[in-house]
Amino acid sequence: xxxxxxxxxxxxxxxxxxxxxxxxxxxxxxxxxxxxxxxxxxxxxxxxxxxxxxxxxxxxxxxxxxxxxxxxxxxxxxxxxxxxxxxxxxxxxxxxxxxxxxxxxxxxxxxxxxxxxxxxxxxxxxxxxxxxxxxxxxxxxxxxxxxxxxxxxxxxxxxxxxxxxxxxxxxxxxxxxxxxxxxxxxxxxxxxxxxxxxxxxxxxxxxxxxxxxxxxxxxxxxxxxxxxxxxxxxxxxxxxxxxxxxxxxxxxxxxxxxxxxxxxxxxxxxxxxxxxxxxxxxxxxxxxxxxxxxxxxxxxxxxxxxxxxxxxxxxxxxxxxxxxxxxxxxxxxxxxxxxxxxxxxxxxxxxxxxxxxxxxxxxxxxxxxxxxxxxxxxxxxxxxxxxxxxxxxxxxxxxxxxxxxxxxxxxxxxxxxxxxxxxxxxxxxxxxxxxxxxxxxxxxxxxxxxxxx
Numbered sequence: 001x002x003x004x005x006x007x008x009x010x011x012x013x014x015x016x017x018x019x020x021x022x023x024x025x026x027x028x029x030x031x032x033x034x035x036x037x038x039x040x041x042x043x044x045x046x047x048x049x050x051x052x053x054x055x056x057x058x059x060x061x062x063x064x065x066x067x068x069x070x071x072x073x074x075x076x077x078x079x080x081x082x083x084x085x086x087x088x089x090x091x092x093x094x095x096x097x098x099x100x101x102x103x104x105x106x107x108x109x110x111x112x113x114x115x116x117x118x119x120x121x122x123x124x125x126x127x128x129x130x131x132x133x134x135x136x137x138x139x140x141x142x143x144x145x146x147x148x149x150x151x152x153x154x155x156x157x158x159x160x161x162x163x164x165x166x167x168x169x170x171x172x173x174x175x176x177x178x179x180x181x182x183x184x185x186x187x188x189x190x191x192x193x194x195x196x197x198x199x200x201x202x203x204x205x206x207x208x209x210x211x212x213x214x215x216x217x218x219x220x221x222x223x224x225x226x227x228x229x230x231x232x233x234x235x236x237x238x239x240x241x242x243x244x245x246x247x248x249x250x251x252x253x254x255x256x257x258x259x260x261x262x263x264x265x266x267x268x269x270x271x272x273x274x275x276x277x278x279x280x281x282x283x284x285x286x287x288x289x290x291x292x293x294x295x296x297x298x299x300x301x302x303x304x305x306x307x308x309x310x311x312x313x314x315x316x317x318x319x320x321x322x323x324x325x326x327x328x329x330x331x332x333x334x335x336x337x338x339x340x341x342x343x344x345x346x347x348x349x350x351x352x353x354x355x356x357x358x359x360x361x362x363x364x365x366x367x368x369x370x371x372x373x374x375x376x377x378x379x380x381x382x383x384x385x386x387x388x389x390x391x392x393x394x395x396x397x398x399x400x401x402x403x404x405x406x407x408x409x410x411x412x413x414x415x416x417x418x419x420x421x422x423x424x425x426x427x428x429x430x431x432x433x434x435x436x437x438x439x440x441x442x443x444x445x446x447x448x449x450x451x452x453x
Contacts, residue, residue: 004394006403007079010410012379014072016372017414021065023371026139026184027191028058029105029132034222036128040121045441046215050222052437054195055113056428062109064421071410079403082396083386089162090155091148091170094141101141105134139187140180144171146378147179151248152387178244182237186374188230190367193333196223197364200357202434208351212434220360221344227363228337231330238327239294246295249388250304252381255315256323257291258284259305266291266303271324274317279307281320315381322377329370336363 032054039047077084087095108130116124154170156163199220206212245253253259258274258281259266268291272284292301306314336359343349343356352360382388386396 003401003403004397006407007397008393010403010407011072011075011079012376013407013411013414014068014075015375015379017418018065018068018072019371019375020368021061021068022139023187023190023368024061024194025058025065026135026187027189027194028054028061029109029128029135029191030188031191031195031222031226032058033125033128033132034226036125038222040125044218045438046218049215049434049437049441050219053429053432053434055109056432057425058109059113060421060424060428064417068414068417071413078400079398080386080396081398082391086162086387086391086396087145090152090165090167091145093167093171094144098138098141101134101137103134105131105138108134136184136187139183143179143183144173144176147175148173149385149387150179150378150382151175151244152390157390174248175244178237178240182234182241185230185234185237186371189227189234189330189333190364190371192223192227192230193367194364196220196227197361199223200352200360200363203352204354204357204361211438215434215438220340224337224340224344227367228334228341231333231337234330235334238330242294243296246301246303249382251306251309251313252315252319253295254304254306254309255317255319255381256377257281257303258317258320259291259303260307262302262305262308264292264300264302265289266295266301268294269320271328272320274320276317313384315383319377319381322373322380325373326370326377329366329373333363333367333370336360 032051035047035051035054038044039051108127111119112124112127112131116127119127148170151174152170153173154166154168196219199216202216203213203220206216242253245256255274257266258269258272260279265288267286267288269281269284269286272281274280275282289299291303292299295301295303339356340352340360343352384392384394386393
């Protein structure tokens with residue numbers, strides 16, 4: 001591996017690890033807020049117990065998300081000094097504002113954790129709304145830097161100089177809203193289905209009809225409803241994302257669909273893999289005219305193919321597979337939600353088949369896999385540019401060598417952190433059983449949120 005590939009691999013590994021905690025860290029507050037709202041409406045103590053237990057999980061995950069996010073920030077400066085020079089000149093606002101978003105998230109989560117039983121219900125809900133907004137704000141602001149990389153605006157670049165810099169124009173770059181909405185919706189999908197996976201697993205581990213079984217059954221239905229809604233909205237937003245790629249990064253859209261020749265009535269390739277030699281998608285299913293409609297809401301839309309660009313500027317052709325993984329899992333999650341809701345609410349079935357519970361257990365990891373595939377697709381599909389058609393990845397990278405040892409050491413750190421977070425969560429919830437929290441919630445004058453035995 002050359003030093004550029006090691007630098008990319010090191011930062012990519014850091015982000016792949018961090019994105020798990022960052023995404024759940026955005027989605028879980030939404031689930032906590034939903035549980036708190038259901039409790040305030042129904043006074044069913046199961047929902048407040050859910051909120052308490054998910055809050056404890058969120059605190060543990062935040063404890064890992066913060067250091068891995070800090071590592072990512074340090075690596076940006078050390079591994080990509082050319083990129084950070086441009087960002088420092090043109091796009092500093094997201095990094096500056098993100099500090100305040102994180103402050104709001106941390107402050108009001110502390111209020112909720114330590115004062116939930118001392119403040120009025122409307123104050124509890126307000127605290128959680130601000131936690132959710134702070135978490136979402138942090139994610140959106142950092143993601144905005146990625147949006148700027150794909151659609152850089154707010155400056156002129158001439159003869160190696162950055163002129164007429166407008167930070168707010170750079171902030172509200174053309175892909176800001178599409179990217180921000182996609183990140184928010186997909187994070188909520190992950191948060192819902194991760195919770196649903198745990199609930200489904202617990203339902204299989206406990207006797208049907210028992211108090212604990214019914215507790216997790218309620219949690220699962222909350223997850224299916226919210227997860228299904230946000231998965232559907234994510235799919236709609238994906239249509240807008242395809243149109244943005246068609247307009248601003250046509251070679252990325254062409255690589256995502258394995259399209260080599262510019263054409264109208266372009267087909268949409270589902271599955272398969274892109275074959276460079278035959279300039280086709282092998283083993284894929286083609287939907288006639290669908291790509292043109294997806295790109296421009298018309299079958300006559302002309303979609304630019306890869307052969308209209310120099311080959312050295314092509315994104316890696318494997319992004320077609322990443323795109324299919326992301327879209328395929330997202331579609332499957334919508335179907336899982338619909339099936340679960342129909343089974344429980346329309347058919348009035350009180351018990352899910354065991355095979356369906358196993359599907360639900362796998363739904364959470366699948367949602368995380370879709371997020372990983374989506375982020376790799378988004379970043380790798382921009383190659384060879386770190387800032388599209390302005391700054392190449394090679395030009396922005398550090399000139400330092402011997403990065404291999406650093407790569408190995410960081411992987412070791414992530415393995416240790418991953419094992420630690422699993423151990424802490426298992427240890428905590430083994431000591432704090434669901435039935436214990438339910439009994440505390442049902443008794444008067446016993447603090448639920450303050451119980452950390």
